[in-house]
Amino acid sequence: MAAVRTYVHPETGEISLARVLFAxxxxxxxxxxxxxxxxxxxxSIDLGPDLPRSTLTHHTSLLRExxxxxxxxxxxxxxxSLRAEDLDARFPGLVGTVLAGYESESADGKARGGGPEQAAGQ
Structure with a gap:
């Protein structure tokens, strides 16, 4: 019988703003x-179906850690899954604000016919 995989997650109080922002x-x-x-x-495979497995594992591990x-x-x-409740308890509104800014930036880039670099005026 195969061993059950287990994953280590930081406790809510251990979640660092610097690590979240880096992720x-x-x-x-x-x-x-x-x-x-x-x-x-x-x-997790649905988050990057075209990515090499090692790349997908790297990014999902970083999100978990x-x-x-x-x-x-x-x-x-x-x-x-997103730890929305834990993140909101630790940093109220952060994830929503980041995602809203990202969606806004993506929409601006599409409207201008370019990507995020063009949307940022670069």
Missing amino acids: LSEPLRLEMVRTLAREGEVD SGVAFVRAEGRKCMI
């Missing part, structure tokens, strides 16, 4: 968090 600073991870906020718990996401094993699946 949210990468566009791919920010898109993953946006998906989690919109869809709830998903199989920073306290942004909760990961659990379900058979062969790796289910991941």
Whole structure:
């Protein structure tokens, strides 16, 4: 019988603002968090179906270790969800503000025919 995978997560009080902001600073991870906020718990593979498994594991591990996401094993699946309540308890409004700014920036970039660099005026 295969061993059950377990994951270590920081307690709510141990979640660091610097680590959360670092986790949210990468566009791919920010898109993953946006998906989690919109869809709830998903199989991690759905967060990056076109990514190499090692890349997906790296990014989901970083989200877990920073306290942004909760990961659990379900058979062969790796289910991941946003720790919205914990993050809001620790840093009220942070995730909502970051996601709103990201969506606004994405919309501006699309309206101008460019990506985030163009939306930021670069």
